[in-house]
Amino acid sequence: MAVTQPVSRGVPGEERHRIPIKTLLIYLLPLLLLGIFWAEYTFLPNAQTFTKKKYLAAAFPYFVGLYLVVFGVGLFKKNFRQKLTYRSPLISGAIGFLILWDLVTLKMGLLPLPQFPSPGAVVAALVSDAEVLFVSLYHSLGLLFTGYFLGLLFGLPTGILMGWFSTINYWLSPILRFIGPLPATAWIPVAMVIFPTSFVASVFLVALAAWFPITIMTWSGISNVNKSYYEVARTLGANVRYLIFKVAIPASLPSVFVGLFMGLGSAFATLVVAELLGVKSGLGWYVAWAQGWAEYAKVWAALVIMAVMFSGTTSLLFRVRDRVLVWQKGIIKW
Amino acid sequence: MNRVTAEKTEGIVPVQEAGRIRVQNVSRFFLQDSGPDVIALNNVNLDIEPGKFYSLLGPSGCGKSTLMRIIAGLDEATLGTITLDEEPIRGPHFLRGMVFQDPTLFPWKTIEENIASGLEARGILKEKKHEVQEYIRLVGLEGFEKVYPHQISGGMAQRASLARALVNHPKVLLMDEPLGALDAFTRMQMQEEILRIWQSRGTTIVFVTHDIDESVYLSDKIVIMTPRPGKIKEVIDVPLGRPRSRNHPDFWRIRSRILRIFGFSPDFADSYHI
Structure with a gap:
């Protein structure tokens, strides 16, 4: 995806502070989806029983923190921001996929167990094993x-x-x-x-x-x-x-x-x-x-x-x- | 030529000894399974004097490229012998450098590495590495040393290929329609370059072309060849000084003479620029 960069006007030093709203929104999209995922995971009632350790739930604050750090770096480093803005829709898509996966398994129980475990169960397996x-x-x-x-x-x-x-x-x-x-x-x-x-x-x-x-x-x-x-x-x-x-x-x-x-x-x-x-x-x-x-x-x-x-x-x-x-x-x- | 003067005019590369090529009773037949055998060259005799600029001129199929490939050692004569300074030719040798119509630079090497290939192949790159830069300068490719062949134009590629042949100090430089693939402007520019390099290096040049003007403009002697079977029809002198003018009456006289040899009327040639 091509991202239009702001045309630099005035003093060069001011350039980095002028980030267009559209860029900023794309840039914040993963964070938004991460929030939705967290909320969906925490507040929706489970349709399946989940007996594994809740590593995924525990990891949410770290993910959000990590993204905030990345976001902060991006505010000051233009090259990094451009790369991240380019990847941002893809990262958001991946998080969206995880939300959907969690919905059809843990939250709605549409897929049979044990063949199709929820993302939380896979994360638990990754960590415990x-x-x-x-x-x-x-x-x-x-x-x-x-x-x-x-x-x-x-x-x-x-x-x-x-x-x-x-x-x-x-x-x-x-x-x-x-x-x-x-x-x-x-x-x-x-x-x-x-x-x-x-x-x-x-x-x-x-x-x-x-x-x-x-x-x-x-x-x-x-x-x-x-x-x-x-x-x-x-x-x-x-x-x-x-x-x-x-x-x-x-x-x-x-x-x-x-x-x-x-x-x-x-x-x-x-x-x-x-x-x-x-x-x-x-x-x-x-x-x-x-x-x-x-x-x-x-x-x-x-x-x-x-x-x-x-x-x-x-x-x-x-x-x-x-x-x-x-x-x-x-x-x-x- | 005095070595010191040479170094002053052409950097550190000394002027090279020029070689004499003698072609004696050379024939080349291509035997065909179907159809008649092709006589590419029929009993060709030619004495190429050292330090002179020779053109092999003729229409396609006259055997000029075959003769050149045999002199280069890439092809063998069916009959007859060819010698370089009385030594019979067997296979290719770096003293008989060749420039092909296609520059054929090695695409995996930079321009500098391409030009250094001859030294590398002979295992003397270490001692002679400093000469590579001289040849890059000689052909005007400074600044393009680290560039790959696909990044430069056809004219520049042909310059690089010329430098690659020259770095070996060949006694004879064979050029097989080297300007055939270039546009008219680049072509005229390259003609000047080749003359300049030849005059400063003093090597013998054998130049294959089918362009009459080009041969008159460049050569000391023009070897006129005719096809079916490929043979030498006449060797004519070009007793013109340099630099030459393409519009001088003497230039036109030689041009008309060549046209007559090929069976065209010079009047026809005046109205249509061949």
């Missing part, structure tokens, strides 16, 4: 990074070798075409038997899941490098090493990153399935375990943590991409 969730997150991250890193470690060289040497391509591409499309999760029964521990088996599965798209996109990137780059480099005195490391690889990086993102996606999927089925730790295991006890508030809590973990990892990769492919700035649109 924080330690287990944290350990599970730690294990999942360990599995994700080990597996993904191994997939990368094997995927990049395989792709580069296939793109550069036709003999290697001759032997590897049929294998890749035949085995690659098989989802890594299909290997679970075999992997669990072959490898000594379920963790090693899962690392293998995640690595395999990441390896395939990374290899394919690296290979495709290397083989699609504009041939005139090689010609130019050769007239400049380049040897084969230079052609591979200083021309082919940098030129194929945009394609490699597509593979890295695809690989990360399959790594997530494989990780969760592996943990649901075999591994005795991690968020996937936690979800399966909580479901076994019909503790759906915990299931939802784990899903929230998973979403944070996966989107965080993805944005981390985006950051790396933006740094490495800085030369594409203004060309790429994703």
Whole structure:
């Protein structure tokens, strides 16, 4: 959303005090919704029984306080205010969604229990099981990074070798075409038997899941490098090493990153399935375990943590991409 | 030329030794599975004198680009030999620098890094890094060192590509229609730039073009090539001083002579500007 900034008139120092009413209203919207949520939660009668600890109710004053601090900072820092004004409708929307969720569960009982707990119950699960969730997150991250890193470690060289040497391509591409499309999760029964521990088996599965798209996109990137780059480099005195490391690889990086993102996606999927089925730790295991006890508030809590973990990892990769492919700035649109 | 004077006029980069290219009985056939084989070059002989500006002039299909690619070492002659200073040519070499019609800058490198590519490829970037800035100055790209290729215009990109070839001190600079993709104004500006750089660097230049005016304006010698099969029809001298005027009667005389060689009547050429 575009926010019109006040046209500065008079002394520059006065500029920050002239905030248009509309901007101020948008800026205050989250606070207003937070108040409505608090009131709705406190004063409406419950349709469901709520036996958990009331962490959410206790948290309201902190949320309001936090927003007031943010609001205060925004009054004095123009850049911060602009960012916040831009995000404000979105934050308000999120709070609105929580109000609606609370209404249809706790307050009106429209959704069945135990599958659809109220926001307060999920918050209670997040807080009371924080330690287990944290350990599970730690294990999942360990599995994700080990597996993904191994997939990368094997995927990049395989792709580069296939793109550069036709003999290697001759032997590897049929294998890749035949085995690659098989989802890594299909290997679970075999992997669990072959490898000594379920963790090693899962690392293998995640690595395999990441390896395939990374290899394919690296290979495709290397083989699609504009041939005139090689010609130019050769007239400049380049040897084969230079052609591979200083021309082919940098030129194929945009394609490699597509593979890295695809690989990360399959790594997530494989990780969760592996943990649901075999591994005795991690968020996937936690979800399966909580479901076994019909503790759906915990299931939802784990899903929230998973979403944070996966989107965080993805944005981390985006950051790396933006740094490495800085030369594409203004060309790429994703 | 005295080294000290050279440093005074062109910074710290000394004037380079120019090379002589000899093309002897060179033919290039392209064998086709269907249809007749193509004779891209038919028994071409050419002696390119050191330090001179040569143009290869002809319509498309006359083999001028093929000949240039063979001299660059990017293509091989089916028959015949080509030597640089009596050394037979085998594959590309940095002493035969090349500028392509498309600037083909490496998009992942800044302008400065692009120009430094030749030194980097030869593993001497550390010792010669100071020269990169000289060449950036020579082609007038100061201030654009840290910029990426997609951020600059076609003319500037072609300047960068010229500097990238020159940084290796080539004995011969091969230019394959380097101004073909530029607009008329940028083109004339770049012609001046190329002449200025050539006069200060003293390297041999082989310049492919299909523009008669351009070849007369730039060259010492014009190699006129005709297609089907591609061959050299005539090599003509351009005994004009520099700077040249495109309106001088002598300029027009040479122009008319070239038109006659290609079978156009000069009167026709006067009324239609080819």
